[in-house]
Amino acid sequence: MHFDVFTLFPGIFEGPLQESILKRAQEMGRLSVAIHNIRDYATDKHHTTDDYPYGGGGGMVMKPDPIFAAVEDVLGMALTTTPVILTSPQGRLFNQAIAWEMAQQARLAIICGRYESVDERVRQFLVTDQVSIGDYVLTGGELPALVLIDAVTRLLPDVLGDAGATLDDSHTNSLLEYPHYTRPAEFRGHPVPDVLLSGHHAEIARWRRRQALQRTWERRPDLLDRAELSPQERQYLEELAGADEGNLPRD
Ligand code: ADE
Numbered sequence: 322m323h324f325d326v327f328t329l330f331p332g333i334f335e336g337p338l339q340e341s342i343l344k345r346a347q348e349m350g351r352l353s354v355a356i357h358n359i360r361d362y363a364t365d366k367h368h369t370t371d372d373y374p375y376g377g378g379g380g381m382v383m384k385p386d387p388i389f390a391a392v393e394d395v396l397g398m399a400l401t402t403t404p405v406i407l408t409s410p411q412g413r414l415f416n417q418a419i420a421w422e423m424a425q426q427a428r429l430a431i432i433c434g435r436y437e438s439v440d441e442r443v444r445q446f447l448v449t450d451q452v453s454i455g456d457y458v459l460t461g462g463e464l465p466a467l468v469l470i471d472a473v474t475r476l477l478p479d480v481l482g483d484a485g486a487t488l489d490d491s492h493t494n495s496l497l498e499y500p501h502y503t504r505p506a507e508f509r510g511h512p513v514p515d516v517l518l519s520g521h522h523a524e525i526a527r528w529r530r531r532q533a534l535q536r537t538w539e540r541r542p543d544l545l546d547r548a549e550l551s552p553q554e555r556q557y558l559e560e561l562a563g564a565d566e567g568n569l570p571r572d
């Protein structure tokens with residue numbers, strides 16, 4: 322999968338793309354990322370990329386011309402087939418389903434917004450999708466772009482060693498993940514739940530599923546509306562709902 326990222330601050334991408342899984346995915350040839358500096362496409366003497374807003378008001382606005390020039394030059398004929406995403410607090414809220422959707426693409430372009438905003442004609446006539454990573458405002462779209470790249474890359478084939486790992490992820494099946502433990506079996510007096518040491522795979526699977534249900538019910542009940550649950554699991558949730566607060570069933 323190939324990402325073209327358009328930014329005024331290419332340096333922000335240096336560290337994150339050169340560590341851990343993102344680094345390995347590039348070495349494996351599963352991921353490539355080209356960082357393009359929008360400033361290189363500003364044609365005036367000072368390479369201006371922002372200007373005052375028409376109508377007045379505070380803050381600066383990213384000019385449309387260097388952004389159009391950069392994206393058109395880099396994508397060329399591929400412009401008609403490549404999604405062009407603008408990271409923006411006004412976009413649709415990013416989630417795991419959108420990450421899976423993006424992971425099906427061969428190529429994606431991401432424009433990182435900066436300053437107060439981006440000229441509206443970029444949104445109207447260049448961008449095909451706007452994505453927000455949460456209901457808060459950052460100084461720019463570079464960290465959101467990295468969030469998208471990270472979330473999508475770990476879904477690409479072979480990038481995570483264990484092929485099943487992404488299927489158990491929190492959010493993939495609208496449930497939060499069950500608790501995980503590793504050695505030692507007892508740490509500072511806190512033991513690992515017996516069932517995980519039992520070697521009984523069906524019991525372990527049942528315990529994990531119930532833990533996932535309980536956690537989701539406690540922390541993110543909004544997710545349960547979308548989860549695919551068996552009648553027994555619905556029944557279990559009803560038991561949880563009926564239990565006194567602070568006195569929930571343990572498994
Ligand atoms: N740019 C600034 N804040 C943002 C956010 N929350 N999501 C995406 N892009 C942004």
